[in-house]
Amino acid sequence: MHSSRHLSPGDTIGILGGGQLGRMLAMAAARLGLRSHVFSPEPNAPAAQVATASITAAFEDTAALDTFARCVNVVTFEFENVPVETVAYLARLRPVHPGPAALDVAQDRLSEKNFLSRLGIATAPYREVNAAEQIPEALESVGRPAVLKTRRFGYDGKGQARVTREADILPAWEQIGGQPAILEGFINFSRELSVVAARGQDGRTACYDLVENRHENHILARTLAPARASEEQTGKARTIAETVLTALDYVGVLAVELFECPDGALLVNEIAPRVHNSGHWTMDACAVSQFEQHVRAVAGWPLGNPVRHSDAIMENLLGRQAAAWAAYLGQPDCVLHLYGKSAMRAGRKMGHVTHIYTKGKRPEEKDARRTVDAATQRTGR
């Protein structure tokens, strides 16, 4: 296997991680005539079901990593918590995109915040916290209420605890397991927005439309594309994404999660160095999806045009919500995606649906919800 910077059809993309993001990457690669090889610690992973080949092994298993590297032309990953050592090991054998710098920033909330601050990109006020005794001073600095967040391995609201009064400090510190953390000032945001963007090996960038996200229990429930936003906001979001991509010398797709303050200003909440749940709508409302875009970038191919041909509402199917799959099949202009997972655990991402609308004709969110609920009740099993 060669390891050229530019892949040809028939070449193989190695994907670290076997979840739904890897699955959708593998399918995008297949449509472009590329093969995929999935490396996953879990057997029968969603991505392995559709990949050309797969390996089930631990990320620390260097013999398995050697085999994997021999089978692929380039390596990418579908989630940011793959061990840095694994990526570093593979990077000596094959090109890895995005590179270790992006992982470094994304795996550590403190590095991420420092990185953004150095670029002049606004975030919530934050302070490093390595012991409970440092929290009172940090609280003075960032203001109340605040949120204590572990520096590493937090996602979907895990590893977080609210701190308002002094009495919250010790319980919060215990709740996050007494790990290195940051204390963040609480942002009283009006909306959560995000932007998914990509950078190719030629340094060009491409940015999808700014979208609006609704979270429930700290998990993404729904994305509205495009966001209702001013030109200033969409321009600002694009500039942030492009600045981050360029500063990281990034190759691939990246998501920037944003908070909109009541005055309309945008703060960066976090960066995800990968394809992102809030970009799933692009599969059905754009000619080139975020998955194809990522594949193009890591393959050394030109990026595609990120323009949307339709408006969309993407809804996640979490846990038992996926049991209503048949109801969605019966709805017009609704595209169903299921991830091949068998156990419907609470909150588990089982699939998603995209409702697509002629541009400018997307109904109000509450009306869209009403239609969906009615259909689900009428035809659900």
Next chain:
Amino acid sequence: MHSSRHLSPGDTIGILGGGQLGRMLAMAAARLGLRSHVFSPEPNAPAAQVATASITAAFEDTAALDTFARCVNVVTFEFENVPVETVAYLARLRPVHPGPAALDVAQDRLSEKNFLSRLGIATAPYREVNAAEQIPEALESVGRPAVLKTRRFGYDGKGQARVTREADILPAWEQIGGQPAILEGFINFSRELSVVAARGQDGRTACYDLVENRHENHILARTLAPARASEEQTGKARTIAETVLTALDYVGVLAVELFECPDGALLVNEIAPRVHNSGHWTMDACAVSQFEQHVRAVAGWPLGNPVRHSDAIMENLLGRQAAAWAAYLGQPDCVLHLYGKSAMRAGRKMGHVTHIYTKGKRPEEKDARRTVDAATQRTGR
């Protein structure tokens, strides 16, 4: 493995044949959370690269067919020339959609023409021919020029020979290998059109837009969706498709190839009991593609809405044309599909591209061609 009429996510569709149609079926199944198992006589088949599992064996290998049947919940096929015996054998073990009646009609041009005639559907005039001596009388009946076609195993212009004068008769008979045949009156058609339609297990039908096809060297080069056509023509095409689907008690997707006569009348050229090259545009211009539609039908699920959200021109990439893949990547609103085939043999279907346009904004065909050619020359490798 159960063999219920209605599949659930996680169940497996068995696909006979491993080409690009099977590949795109397997990918559509995967998006819906279904697994696919490909049975193909060829190793490393395009469909096997993306299927959950595959078997490489001859269609006559009953032990392999037994294993295949045990692994799947339902069986379908991606091309109409799979042996009837194979399908009949599997039909005793698992539901097979579409059923043997459709294969029977589609594998034999005489059965097909007789079937259509019984339904009152217009075709070219035809006569059965089992010996060279029968050709002169048949020629009188169908008129000159005429085309001699083998009853079985003809595709992309293979197994056909033109007959105008008496002197053509023996060479034509030899050219088609002296097999049972039909002689068809030559239709001086103005355009070739087609319609792709589906029927679910509940008997409901769904019909995609009538499209226009351009053939070069008897192979589909380009499909324009929708066709420029009168309301009468689109209604007529839909009625023909629905009549055929219902008469065959059909389950799945089927294509009807049509000739438009200079007076605007439509004749059926042939029926393909499967997803069809002239339906590939639906992948990028409809919420529900022909592949998903076929999967829904064979899974016993409701059909999707076949409405198109964009206009499209689909171009096949034949043989060396696929070498220009990189040029297509650089074009906006152009979706590239490659089939994972390594050898670029002349005329071999290596992939296709879909150019998508806002509805009503599709350029004239010659202008679209000019843009494509320019891009291919500019950025081609």
